[in-house]
Amino acid sequence: MNDVDARMDRLRRAARYRYQQLVDSEIERGSLDPDEVREERRLLKAADVAAHARAQIEEAERRGVFEGNPYHGKRLPGNDGRHDPDWWIKAKIEREEITGIAPPALALRKEDAELDEHLDALSSEPDVRDVLDDFNARVKEARR
Structure with a gap:
């Protein structure tokens, strides 16, 4: 990670911290519903994970990690819409x-x-x- 990325990462973490402090104080004052805030945080975490996964896949594609993979861009065989972890x-x-x-x-x-x-x-x-x-x-x- 270069210096600019590291600085931006620190700034993002600081902004998230300040935002969380603001939200927590609004919950204590009673102007925000704690259940709604909890659900919003859950959704934001899920979105962060999905965005991170997409970024990792795009980076791997740029490096050529998937070259020669017969399933690249295709559905996995045997996947008929039902989830089978095995x-x-x-x-x-x-x-x-x-x-x-x-x-x-x-x-x-x-x-x-x-x-x-x-x-x-x-x-x-x-x-x-x-x-x-x-x-x-x-x-x-x-x-x-």
Whole structure:
């Protein structure tokens, strides 16, 4: 940060402080509603955060940080309007075909969907019983 920016930053902080002192004194006098002031402050903070984020993105674009990014200026894949905070890990698991990391209950559901085909491939009743006993024991353990 250069000297001019640092000085402007100090001036802004001082002006905000004086403004807050003025608002607080008006609340004490009863001329301002504290709930309205609280809501306005919340909105101003949100606007400050959004402006800061936009400035950071614009600066990164000027430096070329996003060059070569296949999603630059596009919607993220799999985003159909619903918020899913785990979209990226789900996409990585699918893209790299990672297995064996699901919670036991989820893994058992997937195994259950394929169980009929596996049982049909077995040729003897004791083999089928062994597979089913093992599967049922794991289901009971997962439900605990």
